[in-house]
Amino acid sequence: xxxxxxxxxxxxxxxxxxxxxxxxxxxxxxxxxxxxxxxxxxxxxxxxxxxxxxxxxxxxxxxxxxxxxxxxxxxxxxxxxxxxxxxxxxxxxxxxxxxxxxxxxxxxxxxxxxxxxxxxxxxxxxxxxxxxxxxxxxxxxxxxxxxxxxxxxxxxxxxxxxxxxxxxxxxxxxxxxxxxxxxxxxxxxxxxxxxxxxxxxxxxxxxxxxxxxxxxxxxxxxxxxxxxxxxxxxxxxxxxxxxxxxxxxxxxxxxxxxxxxxxxxxxxxxxxxxxxxxxxxxxxxxxxxxxxxxxxxxxxxxxxxxxxxxxxxxxxxxxxxxxxxxxxxxxxxxxxxxxxxxxxxxxxxxx
Ligand code: IPM
Ligand code: MN
Numbered sequence: 001x002x003x004x005x006x007x008x009x010x011x012x013x014x015x016x017x018x019x020x021x022x023x024x025x026x027x028x029x030x031x032x033x034x035x036x037x038x039x040x041x042x043x044x045x046x047x048x049x050x051x052x053x054x055x056x057x058x059x060x061x062x063x064x065x066x067x068x069x070x071x072x073x074x075x076x077x078x079x080x081x082x083x084x085x086x087x088x089x090x091x092x093x094x095x096x097x098x099x100x101x102x103x104x105x106x107x108x109x110x111x112x113x114x115x116x117x118x119x120x121x122x123x124x125x126x127x128x129x130x131x132x133x134x135x136x137x138x139x140x141x142x143x144x145x146x147x148x149x150x151x152x153x154x155x156x157x158x159x160x161x162x163x164x165x166x167x168x169x170x171x172x173x174x175x176x177x178x179x180x181x182x183x184x185x186x187x188x189x190x191x192x193x194x195x196x197x198x199x200x201x202x203x204x205x206x207x208x209x210x211x212x213x214x215x216x217x218x219x220x221x222x223x224x225x226x227x228x229x230x231x232x233x234x235x236x237x238x239x240x241x242x243x244x245x246x247x248x249x250x251x252x253x254x255x256x257x258x259x260x261x262x263x264x265x266x267x268x269x270x271x272x273x274x275x276x277x278x279x280x281x282x283x284x285x286x287x288x289x290x291x292x293x294x295x296x297x298x299x300x301x302x303x304x305x306x307x308x309x310x311x312x313x314x315x316x317x318x319x320x321x322x323x324x325x326x327x328x329x330x331x332x333x334x335x336x337x338x339x340x341x342x343x344x345x346x347x348x349x350x351x
Contacts, residue, residue, distance in 0.1 A: 002035035002305060005065040010043040010083070011279025012289045012337075013071020019291035019341030020069065020298040023314065026345040027302070031310035038065075042087050044075020053086035059094050067301050068272035071294065072279035085137070091272055092130050097264035098161065099168050100128035100243060101300070102276065104230075104250035104260075109323045112253050117230060122253055124233035125176070127169040128243020130264055132161045133194075135240045157194045157239065162201045168267065169237035170209045178234050181213045182206075185222045185238035185246065198239065222246055226253065251276060258290030258328040261297035263304060271304055273297040280330065288331040291341050292318060317347035 006021070008014035021037070028035060038061070042054050062068055073088045074080075091097070106112050106122035114122070134155045142150040166184075173182045184202045186195035199216065206214050217225065219242045225232055226249055238246065251260035257277030264272040275293030283289045295318065303311040321343045326334035333340060 002033065002066040003064070004035055004037045004301075005062050005068045006037045006039045007042055007068065007070045007087075008039065009071040009073045009087075009279065010045070010075045011072050011281045011284045013043070013073070013279055015285070015287065015337050016275060016289060016291040016294035017069065017071040019337060019344075020294040022341045023295050023317075023344050023348070024298055024302075026348045027307075027310040027314060030313060030348055030351070031307060033307055033310065035066075037069075043073060044078045044083055047075070047078060047083060047086075053083065054090055059091070062091065062095060063270055065270050067305060068270060069298065069301060070272055070274040072275065072277070074279040074281075076281045089135060092264050093136075095264075095266055095270050095272070096131060097266045097269075097272060098129065098131045098164060099263075099265040099267070100130040100240075100247075101172075101263040101265050102126045102128060102243070102247040102250060102260070103300075104233075104247070104254045106254045107259070107319055107322050109325075110255035110259065110328060112255060114227060114230065114253055117253075121231040123178070124230065124250075125172065125235050126243060126247050126250055127165065127172065127235060127237040128247060129161065129165040129238070129240050130243075131240075132156050132158060133240035155191070155194050155239075155241070157197050159197065159201065162198055163205065166198075166201050166205050166237055168265075169235055170205060170212055173212050173235040174209065176235065179213075180211055181215070181234040182209075183222075183233060183236045184214070184216045185219050185236050185242055186216065187219050187242070188216070189218060194239070202237070219246065223249060226250065247276065255328045256290075257293065258330065258333075259292050259296060261293050261300055263297070263300045265304065271301075273301040273304075283330050286331075287336045287338060288333075289337055290328050290330060290333060291337050292322070292328065295341070295344055313348055313351055314344075316351060317344050320347045 008017040136156045139153040188195040299314045
């Protein structure tokens with residue numbers, strides 16, 4: 001029996017999570033697993049009403065859960081950073097979800113903006129370090145608001161943090177057994193301290209994985225190659241900030257935010273799964289956004305929980321349904337949000 005903490009969150013989060021939960025229910029019948037959910041209303045609305053962002057008691061409950069299923073965090077009436085740092089980043093950090101796993105996979109029949117590229121060319125995974133770097137919030141102001149103002153934002157990279165991330169990437173690359181190729185994405189030509197550490201750790205750990213071919217590219221070049229030759233990539237490992245940026249580019253080449261999902265993984269603890277598209281305030285309540293990213297996040301959750309059969313059933317259902325959709329973009333799918341969820345459920349039931 002799995003205990004799943006559900007945080008629908010802001011904007012379109014609740015709509016897409018609703019579809020994900022429909023799908024989860026259908027799968028539990030088909031693949032015979034049991035689960036219970038506890039829903040938490042953290043997000044902009046609760047913050048506006050009560051001033052509460054995320055109490056420690058909730059974090060304690062999340063630690064006891066088998067997984068967390070998150071919709072979206074971010075509210076137009078709340079100053080940027082408060083909810084993102086107070087909920088999303090806080091969970092990632094406090095639960096030590098040190099891997100952000102973001103597959104970039106183009107499914108058949110999905111439009112990519114890349115000319116002449118298809119599903120055989122776009123299938124790689126980005127491993128983004130998820131608890132360090134520029135995200136730790138280290139820094140401060142001096143003489144704020146004056147002409148002499150100084151703003152400092154530090155990137156923290158620890159030997160331990162880099163090593164566990166790099167090691168995870170090598171292991172995943174081996175497990176994928178696709179091209180057995182791991183690329184380090186950094187900026188060693190400018191960030192001569194932080195990415196020197198990354199490069200040394202990458203090379204050292206690599207000696208333990210003779211079957212994995214390694215290579216290095218600067219983050220700016222990675223952006224170029226992701227557009228020009230995405231087929232070169234198998235697994236990319238990178239720091240928190242660069243991982244944030246290149247996975248938005250990754251999302252676009254795999255068909256957009258409507259399909260892109262990510263896992264915040266603590267291999268020894270509780271992991272959290274989310275669509276990476278955000279709260280999309282302008283579409284809220286309209287039943288037009290694509291729930292497939294949330295459904296794909298559900299698939300990653302099942303895979304991580306060890307429900308391989310359910311995960312496979314779901315991926316096949318997604319491929320079937322995508323083939324029927326006009327587009328993966330909000331409002332252009334040829335179906336509503338809930339109809340897409342229903343189609344997935346039907347495809348699971350028919351399989
Ligand atoms: C993401 C998001 C978050 C991040 C924001 C909302 C804090 O962009 O998950 O990629 O920067 O990590
Ligand atoms: Mn991002």
